[in-house]
Amino acid sequence: MSQAASKIPGQASEPRHYSVIIVGGGQAGLSMSYCLRRAGIDHLVIEKHTVTHTWRTQRWDAFCLVTPNWQCALPGYPYSGDDPHGFMKKDEIIDYLDGFIRMVDAPVLEHTEVRHVRPRPQGGFAVSTSAGEFSAGQVVVASGGYHAPIVPRMAERLPASIVQMQSSEYRNPQALPDGAVLVVGSGQSGAQIAEDLHLAGRKVVLAVGEAPRCARFYRGRDVVDWLADMKYYDMPVTEHPLREGVRDNTNHYVTGRDGGRDIDLRRFAAEGMELYGVLDDFRDGLLRFAPNLMQSLDDADATYNRINASIDKFIVERGIEAGEPGVYEPVWTPPAERTELDPLEAGIGSVIWCIGFRPDFSWLDAPVFNGRGYPAHSRGVTGQAGLYFLGLPWLHTWGSGRFSGIARDAEYLAALIAAHGTAGALAA
Structure with missing residues (x-):
């Protein structure tokens, strides 16, 4: 589903506002979307390429999971095949993800690069993209930590x-x-x-x-x-x-x-x-x-x-x-x-x-990084109000960067976002 910044005829362009903007349309970003939708929170997923792009383009032909299939437990979408102790091959992984994508039906803006995210003085965040300007009450960075080879x-x-x-x-x-x-x-x-x-x-x-x-x-x-x-x-x-x-x-x-x-x-x-x-x-x-x-x-x-x-x-x-x-x-x-x-x-x-790979969060203009360029956080919650990370290795547990642990992390952040909810509306 493609969306763009709204424009009012005869007036200057105004950023389109969402309560939450999720940066990244991999399994982490889609998991976050699933949890926010269940909580009734409006949001937009912005993906530079297409959803779950990395799984389709950065794996060799004989690639397979190193963890058993039963650990594939994305939120609302556990593995349901007949080989729970087997290891899905590349095409099977993509089939699993395709099913998850259909179930979540996330509001996604694909082929769109997030170029700059910064906190706004009045609260919330300004989000500049290749498709225009947006604003958000809260932002979830779900783009992973493996960016630059x-x-x-x-x-x-x-x-x-x-x-x-x-x-x-x-x-x-x-x-x-x-x-x-x-x-x-x-x-x-x-x-x-x-x-x-x-x-x-x-x-x-x-x-x-x-x-x-x-x-x-x-x-x-x-x-x-x-x-x-x-x-x-x-x-x-x-x-x-x-x-x-x-x-x-x-x-x-x-x-x-x-x-x-x-x-x-x-x-x-x-x-x-x-x-x-x-x-x-x-x-x-x-x-x-x-x-x-x-x-x-x-x-x-x-x-x-x-x-x-x-x-x-x-x-x-x-x-x-x-x-x-x-x-x-x-x-x-x-x-x-x-x-x-x-x-x-x-x-x-x-x-x-x-x-x-090295992380590259150069587009994120917020004081939340340590001296090595990694985000400082506690279970994905940063020192910048309304800014969160999801899908990083050991964000909370061993499974945080894998299919097995993202659901728990996304549900936790969704609850915090809901509790913080009115801030985005007031800042719009």
Whole structure:
């Protein structure tokens, strides 16, 4: 549903007012719309592209969820398929989202860029967009935290013959030129893309980062099921041992591919994948790596075993009958730390940068950001009256940035917005 700023003939253009404007039409923005509509609060969702655009355009062909389908619990729209413990593939995820979009039927202004949001002296907010001027009593920022792909400046110096792309641009092994593929980063995207290439028979060189890993199944169940029973996914950030520091953590790598399994980089290495430490630089024709591969693999395995040990403890305390416990033992160990590689000599034809994204809230003119450009908030509520965030990692719990936790966060903010309700009307 497309809407634009209203104009009165013969008078200066006046911004069209809404009680709430939601910036971003992904699962977070649509969840917010669902909750506001149920509360009877008028609002508008403004989306730069089309709703749920990222899911359709920034995922590779073999992408699938790493969390089981039962955790797909958008507000009013829980997973209803016949495989709750499976892992939806890309097309199935899009089908699920399409159903949610139809159910919510949000008032959306698509293909519209929000260029400037600022508090107004009389209260509420001025919202400037590529489609005109709006005003709002309250604003919910639901555009996520992954905006600008990170590609280091060293990329400019790589040989012109090497094709480079960011993880969001990768689609499948066949779309890459011949030759080995350097994958930089081993978080969820890097590890899964490296696996996708490896399974296709491509030669992979993986620059391993400091991401942790976890088991897919342990003692007869998905680890996610165990952690859910242990109430880990209900733990608020204020009770996490790292407190707000957990928001900076890299996600554990694991996969739901082919019914779900571990991602074991050591096993990949034993099968021919080349592992190096963190990529530090490209200088004098050589890729330069930190000598930290062994430490990164050991740390990832320690996290893997630590999570399993916490499950063991829970099983003992509750007297649960389960499969036998176990400890992961390395299947491969680096014979030495290798710190240099000539990419041309190694036959590298392409590089995939899988080192994340930076947030870009430059359009939001409000004093709510810390020194690193991240919003300071408590459960999405900022120090600026009427300004909220939704859909960020660990906004409140582990699931805040995922399908599993957005409903709880959106319902909480909707209640606060309703309580704050008359401010928008008075400011209009």
